Amino acid sequence: MLVKRSTGKPARGSLARSLASGLAAGLGATVDRRGFLKSSGLAAGGMAALSALPATMIRKAEAGPMVPNVEVVTRKNVCTHCSVGCTVIAEVQNGVWTGQEPGWESPISQGAHCAKGASVRELTKGERRLKYPLKLVDGQWQRISWDQAVEEIGNQLLDIRKQSGPDAVFWLGSAKFTNEASYLFRKLAAFWGTNNVDHQARICHSTTVAGVANTWGYGAMTNSYNDIQNAKALLFIGGNPAEAHPVSMPHALRGKERNRAPYIVIDPRFTRTAAHATEYVRIRPGTDIPMTWGILWHIFENGWEDKEFIRQRVYGMDEVRAEVKKWDPATVERVTGVPGEQVKRVAELISKNRPSTVIWCMGITQKTTGTANVRALSILQLALGNIGVAGGGANIYRGHCNVQGATDLGLDVSTLPSYYGLAEGAWKHFCRAWDVDYDWMKARFTSKELMEAKGIPTTRWFDAVTYKPEDIEQPSPLKAMFVMGHGGNTVTRMPEMLKGLEKLSLLVVADPHPTTFASFKQRRNGTYLLPACTSFETDGSRTCSNRSLQWGEKVVEPIFESKDDYTIMYLMAKKFGFADEMFKHISVENTRPVPEDILREINRSCISTGYTGQSPERLKMHMKQQADFDKITMRASDGPCKGDYYGLPWPSWGHPELRHPGCGILYDTSKHVMDGGGVFRARFGVERNGVSLLADGSYSQGSEIQDGYPEFTMAMLKKLGWDKDLTPEEARVIQAIGGDKPDEVSWQTDLSMGIIRVAMKHGCVPHGNAKARCVAWNLPDPVPVHREPIYSPRPELVKEYPAIPDRRDFRLPQLARSLQSKIAESDLRQRFPFILTSGRLVEYEGGGEETRSNPWLAELQQTMFAEINPKDAERLGIRNGAMVWVYGPENDAKAKVMAQVTERIGVGTVFMPFHFSGYWQGESLRGNYPPGTDPIVLGEAANSVTTYGYDPVTFMQETKVTLCRVEPA
Amino acid sequence: MTRHHRHLLIHLLVLAVLVLAAPAVRAQLYQNPVNPPATKEQVPLYQPQEKLVGTVSIPDEKLSVLVQPEGREWREFRSYWLRVVAGTLALGMLAALTLFYLFRGTIRISKGRSGRWVPRFGGFDRFAHWTTAVSFLIMAITGLIITFGRPLLIPLIGHEAFTSTAYASTFLHNFFAIPFTLGLILIFVIWIRDNLPEKADLVWLRTLGGVLNKAGEHPEAGRFNAGQKLIFWAVVFGGFALAVSGVLLMLPFSVTGIGGMQILHVLHGLIASLMIAVIIAHIYIGTIGMEGAFDAMGRGVVDENWAKEHHSRWYEEQILAMRANDGRPVHHRAAE
Amino acid sequence: MARMKFLCDAERCIECNACVTACKNEHEIPWGMNRRRLITLKDGVPGERSISMACMHCNDPPCAGVCPVDCFYQTADGVVLHNKDLCIGCGYCFYACPFGAPQYPQTTNFGSRGKMDKCTFCTGGPEVDNSPEEYQKYGSNRLAEGKLPLCAEMCSTRALMAGDGDVLADIYQERSLRRGYGSGAYGWSTAYGNADKGRAFGPGASGTKGS
Amino acid sequence: MRRDDTPKPNTSKTEKPGIERRNLLKGLGIGAAGVAAATLANTTAPAEAATESRQDQLKSRYQDNAHVERFYALNRL
Known part of the structure; x- marks a missing residue:
């Protein structure tokens, strides 16, 4: 029967009853949020008393919408489950989240949710959340206090730092952090003295960021979900938004319906997205570049490319032509398995229905050729002139709610916030912004060399634990790992991950849930679980995939003994002894840093990505005035935000007071720079081998320089005679930064942001106006070429399309060609006859601990499964619903799962x-x-x-193509 | 032309233009899409009048039925035909028996009671009979309450009281299925030998057991005459059919899907209706329909004259057996 | 008077299950009960379509017809509700319902299956609107609050619609015209097709306007 | 994974809400005390106090307000 949420009996209701088995067992904490509130009055001490209560004694709560005279407070936050950024409207009574309503005014989601968004209220009921800090002692979990936890963890970390150096600790952050927490975590790692700090972007879209940033300047989705409604053709490749980003789908479906747009899905699997396609192309996994070049072959062959766009704004297309020439329809069919006719039809549809948009996700990125895949698709869009126009673009759907923001804010082994990199200049910029001494900061590191060297990425942290010390380019292998908001089942090669886990002397997991890390009995000591709260229990901003920032209000206080990320980081910093330096310009209330202050620091320092205009005040105003924004252009037509794009999608240049509206569409020359217009970024110099890299006769609306130009520096301002437009204060700051070389101060390092202001005053984009690069000479494959996966299902193609040579990067060795050829020459293919690929379900997110703990979601997918084609199943004697063993080719890996026999998979x-x-x-x-x-x-x-295989540029792991064998269990 | 007429004309013209333009507008809207996203053949929803079964991710497989139009037919049966059939059979039987009673009256023992008693059913026989009988009666009544309560009882006692009644009825109905089934098994085991068909049954049936013969002459019969055998087999077959279908109805979806459950329910209802009619006749003939008949099950003994009249062959067998048994009465395979 | 209806546009539905969890969230539906569910036809092959299915609030609802205790009633909005205090858990409504809407807390127990539970179109039950008692037995009563069922309000692609049948029919027709083909107004004729038979039932038969 | 391992947060086997239990008692009570008593018990049950009149139960609750209009508008997008 139903149980009322307001008059309570929650413990007797759906959840407690349902979960009784787990709860009754140990903690005695058959207490829900409401029960907790009442008896403990929010005081921590209440827990002990509650533990003694039997399940049936949990009494009714006093709060609830049905109880008259209880005030309902409405709070607005953003769903934490994917990058779309759906507005969550929470109804709160007596501090308890009792109702959820659709946020219809949200320009992005318009009140829509998927299964996950419609169930987020459960997160703050927290039946299966971590309730207090725990410590693993001889295989038993012991409850400890926060003080004890911080003290013990801090001491052990400091010991490790003293003995093995700061690089022996791995700081794993989260794409579910707010922007402020992401930035703070990066800052914490910097103050600790290491670049071994990473987060989920490494394993989902690092190759996208590397690929598109190396093509046209910035690593982000160019347009927006809403803008897809303007597309005349949609091409989905390696993405399944119907399950991964459901609330992006109304935009796509409206585009399909309103424009009668062809809707093409290229995927090895007939996904739920493909169910609505007008054209479905089944390709062999791992052949995205041949497919893309196959499409481009027809485009070049028929002269469908946008020649003027290429002349003005694209560098190196001729080298692409040479590569594409190799991919005639017969070759494409031989490699991808797609009939030549179909490739031609797809090419024709996206060429003749322009603007056309290309949408991709992890099917493209999680490959050994991830970066090259991304670049190939970017080049396709450049050839069609689809970049910088409404309805076109490279619409890259990021994964987690704030993976874009966390990436932008440098939660990454290869850069400081805002993609400044790790060079001395970058450190000096941030030391100025943080108001700390550069030499002091340098002393925090083992050496200047390590300070400027890329850290160890999360895809291979366990290699850095288990490899021989001489194979790891840092003084010591990893000894400790501090994980915040990151699952343990997210990286490939888990059998080896377990060995790494076992060998760590300290593992700290700060998360709302214990995560997979806590479930392995390999560890018996030295694991600490810290209850972190969800983003609904704190406030801060998050950046959606379309670069819009949305401010989320704290819905309820952190439940049980959980603390928010800011507080946990502050407590650790304080223990480490650098809290005063780290929080010099961030006020701290009790032990909680104020997120608004952190955002203001971001606004001051993250100039290069345009995180400067999004002040907390403006963001809060946007959330309040959602109704004023247009539902397609996302621009406010009225009200206090008039002219702004919703969420000030970065770049929003200059001080907030400049009221830059943000950029709805990147690189859009049809608008003035102060109107959200832009050009490709001049990031790679002005010329290469005598050929200019600057745009040719293309410039954003109203620019006084009507041609390409390099990025703005003080020297350039002087040359143009615009330096006199600087205010005396701006000039003073620039002088102070530049010292004896003020001319070298660039728009990126100018903390006064005067250079930006002046450039924009003259209609110029501060980052310069260049061509997009088809040839990225700094990458292993300057022009993308097809390379077979390491575990190629077509060994005969390996000689023709070999992997890159073995190499070293990110402080570790990377095997590629040697491993691939060894595999190709062995009989592995016979023993492992199936291609194994992986993907997402709509009900769950990421590693799934959070969503699998939510009964409303868990009920909908109760069994892990493997999809097998009926023909294969018949051959193997496997019927639908039977259990099977899936064997992997490495480490005797195997998994027992349920067979789902379906035509969905080839x-x-x-x-x-x-x-x-x-x-x-x-x-x-x-x-x-x-x-x-x-x-x-x-x-x-x-x-x-899953098996070994890494993208050379970012060490993205290969999850989408490997081999396996299936046997009835 | 008056102003009024002119207005009318303008209105008509506008209307005509609109009517003519509509198809054009429509045609424009209906233009073929670049690629029709799905053809009629691809989408099963275009033909929604058959049972449609898809897939669901939740474990409850029966929820994968998208539509079962049969539900409406089942409703038709449940709320109309079942009542008609059960009502007609029960009331029809009552009416027929009333008429018969008026025509024939109680069938008397033609020679009158002898005052001597012949043992006919031992304690165990009677226990089996009455267990089954009482269970059946309770289930029949509660079944009729569930079937006819809505039109007949709710207007009398109101919704709340009827819900309590109906809830108790379902409870009793389900509970008494156990003794009913056990009794049925006992009956079957202990009486089957005497209920096997034989030649004499044909004679009995041809003359309808001599029921219409007021002179009281009855065809010869063994322990059970053909009429009783018919009842026996009706009870055995009908009873087991009711028991099996009933148990399956109590454990919904354990062996069959929704279509099967509907069929089970229909079978259960129809067989029960028939059985009720048969049992009404059985009760009639065992009580007011025939003098001396009730004693057999009531007290276990029958009047000697009754025995001679109705079961002449059995009576003689009994006498013979008694003699062979030194004058002591023989209970027919009694379980003493 | 407006006639409340559900309409699931199969061309839009992507089986995201938002309607299912929104329903669970709004009414705190326990594990194992599915007032609303998603059914996928032709799963994994071209022509795959998903439909969100719950009580369709039929004209002349079969559940009401077969209920031995007459616990159903239909409001003037056309919403089919039932009184759990009267329900005896016999399960007949499930056999009769074309859409599999009725749910029971126990499906295999000997005898009673517990009180039937089904979609209420977010309209609660016979208790006073938005009273705690009503919430406890039937969930919230959004219609009385001037809102519509949360499943439709939160639908990710605006596939599932709820509200005044005339308006929904209009919206659906607009969509069909825009697309150039029509399909997937699923269940409409089955649920509402018998309006003209005039077989009104129960005291609430007024307001069953039909389509 | 084996389904039986999943803790089935099953609904009401362990616990039935009060109204059910009451009805069960009611149902049993009828055998002894008869229809009238059951009816009486019914009317005195506390839950009934909040029940609407038949007329109120059947009333229209739908309101064509701004919220609902907004919903329709979004569906027309």
Whole structure:
């Protein structure tokens, strides 16, 4: 029967009853949020008393919408489950989140949610959340206090730092952080003295960022979800937004319906997105470049490319032509398996229905050729002249709610916030912004060399634990890992990950849930679980995939003993002894840094990506005035935000007072720079081998320089005679920064932002006006070329399309060609006859601990499965619903899963969703979770059978193409 | 032309233009899309009048039925035909028996009671009979309450009281299925031998057991005459059919899907209706319909004259057996 | 008077299950109960379409026809509701319902299956609107608050619509015209097609306007 | 994974809300005390106090307000 949310009995209701098995066991915490509130009055001490209560004694709460005379407070936040950024309207009574309403005024989501968004209220009920800090002692979880936890963790980390150096600690942050927390975590790692700080972007879209940034300047989606409604043709490749980004789909479907736009899906799997396609192309996994070049072959052959656009704004297209020439229809069919006719039809549809948009996701990025894949698609859009126009663009759907923001704010091993990199100039810029001494900062690191060297990426942290010390280019292998908001089943090669986990002397997991890390019994000591709260229990901004920032209000206070990310970071910084330096310009209330202050510091320092105009005040105003924004252009036509794009999608140049509106569409020359217009970024010099890299006769509306130009520096201002437009204060700051070389101060390092202001006053974009690069000479493959996956299902193609040579990067060795050829020459293909690929389910997110703990979602997907084509299943004698073993080719890996026999997946291919964990080779790990925190649904992790393979540019892991064998269990 | 007429004309013209333009507008809107996203053949929703089964991610497989138009037909049966059939059979039987009673009256023992008793059913026989009988009666009544309560009882006692009644009825109905089934098994085991068909049954049936013969002459019969055998087999077959269908109805979806459940329900209802009619006749003939008949099940003994009249062959067998048994009465395979 | 209807536009539905969890969220529906569910036809092959299905609030609802205790009633808005205090858990409504809407807390127990539960079109039950008792038995009563069912309000692609049938028919026709083809107004004729038979039932038969 | 491992947060086997239990008692009570008593018990049950009149139950609740119009408008987009 139903149980009322307001008059309570929640513990007797759906959840507590349902979850009784887990809860009754250990913590005695059969208490929900309401129960907790009442009896403890928010005081921490209440827990002990509550533990004694039997389940049936949990009393009614006093709060609820049905109870008259209880005030309902409405709070606005943003869904934490994907990058679309759906507005969540929370109704709160007596501090309890009791109702959720659709946020219809949101220009992005317009009140829509997917299964995850429509169930976020459960997160603050927290039946299966971590409730207080825990410590693993001889395999048993012990409750400890926060003070004890911070003290013990801090001491151990400081010991490790003293003995093995700061680089022996790996700081793993989260794409679910707010922007402020992401920035703070990066800053924490910098103050700690290491670049070993990373987050989920590494494993989802790092190759996108590297690929598109190396093509036209910035690593982000160029247009917006809403803008897809303007597209005349849609090409989805390696993405399944119907499950991964459902609320982006109304925009796509409206585009399809209103413009009668062809809707093309290229995917090895007939996804739910493909179910609505007008053209579905099934390709062999790992052949995205041949497919793209095959399309481009027809475009060049028929002269469908945008020649004027290429002449003005694209560098190096001729080299692409030479590569594309190799990909005639017969070759494409031989490699991809796609009929030549179909490739031609796709080419024709996207060429003749322009602007056309290309949408991709992890099917493109999580490959050994991820960066090259991304670049090939970018080049396709450049050839069609689809960049910088409404309805076109490279619409790259990011994964987590704030993976864009966390990437922008430098939660990354290769850069400081805002893509400044790690060079001395970047450190000096941030030392100025943070108001700390550069030499002091340098002393925090083992050496200047390591200070400027890329750290170890999260895809291979365990290699940095288990490899021989001489193979790791830092003084010591990793000894400790501090994880905030990151699952343990997200990287490939889990059997080896477990070895790394075992060898770590300290593991700290700060998360709302214990995560997969806590479920393995390899560790018996030295693991700490810190209850972090969700983003609904704190405030701060998050950046959606379309670069809009949205401010989320704290809905309720952190439940149980959980603390927000800011507080946890502050407590650690304080323990480490550098809190005063780190929070010099950030006020701290009790132990909680004020997020608005952190955002203001971001506004001051993150100049190069245009994170400067988005002051907390403006962002809050946008959330309040959502109704004023147009639902397609996302521009406010009225009200206090008039003229602004919703969420001030970066870049929003200059001081907030300049009221730059943000850029709805990147690189759009049809608008004035102060109107959101832009050009390709001059990031790679002005000429290459005698050929100019600057735009040719193309410039943004109203620019006084009617041609390409390099990025703005003080010297350039002087040359143009615009330096007299600087205010005396701006000139003084520039002088102070430049010292004896003020001319070298660039728009990026000018903390006064005067150079930007002056450039824009003259209609110029501060980052210069260049061509997009088809040839990225700094990458391993300047022009993308097809390379077979390491575990190629077509060994005969390996000689023709070999992987890159073995190399070293990110402080680690990377095997590629040697491994690939060894595999190709062995009989592996016979023993592992299936291609294994992985992907997403709509009900779950990421590693899935959070969503699998939510009964409203967990009920909808209760079993981990593998999709197998009926023909294969018949051959193997597997019926639908039967259990099968999926064997991986490395480390005797195997996983026991349910067979889902469906035409959805092609013959010879197996698909597994990656959200599951909590089972290991057929064994349940439920008992290893701290009592009461085990997710409702457990299953084998897809990554327990995935294999070696990394993109050379970012060390993105290969999850989409490997080999496997399936046997009935 | 008056102003009024002119207005009318303008209105008509405008209307005509609109009417003519509409198809054009429509045609424009209906223009073929670049690629029709799905053809009629591809989308099963175009033909929604058959049962449509898809897939669901939740484990409850029966929810994968998108539509089962049969539900409406089942409703038709449940709320109309079942009542008609059950009502007609029960009331029809009552009416027929009333008429018969008026015509024939109670069938008397033609020679009158002898005052001597012949044992006919032992305690165990009677236990089996009455267990089954009482269970059946309770289930029949509660079944009729569930079937006819809405039109007949709700207007009398109101919704709340009827819900309590109906809830108790379902409870009793389900509970008494157990003794009913056990009784049925006992009956079957202990009486099957005497209920096997034989030649004499044909004679009995041809003369309808001599029921219409007021002179009281009855065809010869063994322990059970053909009429009783018919009842026996009706009870055995009908009873087991009711028991099996009933148990399956109690455990919904354990063996069959929704279509099967509907069929089970229809079978259960129809068989029960028939059984009720048969049992009404059985009760009639065992009570007011025939003098001396009730004693057999009521007290276990029958008047000697009754025995001679109705079960002459059995009576003689009994006498013979008694003699062979040194004058002590023989209970026919009694379970003493 | 407006007649409340659900309409699921199969050309829009992407099986995201938002309607399902929105319903769970709004009414705190326990595990195992599915007032609303998603059914996918032709799963994994071209022509795949998903439909969100719950109680269609039929004209002449079969559930009401077969209920032995007459616990159903239909409001003037056409919403089919039932009284859990009267329900005896017999399960007949599930056999009769073309759409599989009725749900029972126990599906295999001997005897009673517990009180039937089904979509209320966010209109609660016979208790006083928005009273705690009503919420406890039937969930919230959004219609009385001037809102519409949350499943439709939160639908990701605006596939699932709820509200005045005339308006929905209009919207759907606009969409069909825009697309140049029509399909997927699923269940409409099955649920509402019998309006003209005039077989009104129960005391609330007024307001069943039909389509 | 084996389905039986998943803790089925099953609904009401462990616990039935009060109204059900009451009805069960009501149902049993009828055998002894008869229809009238059951009816009486019914009317005195506290839950009934909040029940609407038949007329109120059937009334229209739909309101064609700004919120609902907004919903329709979004569906027309």
